[in-house]
Amino acid sequence: MTTTQDTTIVLDVRPVLARGDEPFQMIMEAAARVPVGGTLELTAPFHPVPLYGLLATRGFAHQTEPLDSGAVVVRFVQTGILPGETVAAVHQRYPATAPVFAQHGMDLCCGGTKTLEFAAKAHGVDLPRLLAQLQQAAAGTAG
Helix, strand or coil: CEECCCCEEEEECHHHHHCCCCCHHHHHHHHHCCCCCCEEEEEECCCCHHHHHHHHCCCEEEEEEECCCCCEEEEEEECCCCCCCEHHHHHHHCHHHHHHHHHCCCCCHHHHCCEHHHHHHHCCCCHHHHHHHHHHHHHCCCC
């Protein structure tokens, strides 16, 4: 595992998996060290689909790039967008999220002081889906 100057933590779990070991704890420890705006760049021999949802609950958007070898590089970008963030805080920090809010009929009424969790419930929107959409918009990725 290495850390680059631009707050990217690079982790290749292929050797760990080839030894028959489980890299989950290593991945979660690396993810915990990624600051908002930073990236965890994970190389794996397959799409780590369960990590997509798990790390989304911790504020990460992801973008996957296949390699010629059949492995993948997944860049998990820490957006800091979590259920307890307010609509206004997310909108102010990431203007690119405005279309996502509009798609779900959410605006900055009441000053945007309601949390994402409250807004999702009030608008009948699945919270994990909303978080993922906001995170992807904030990170400028398409998944």
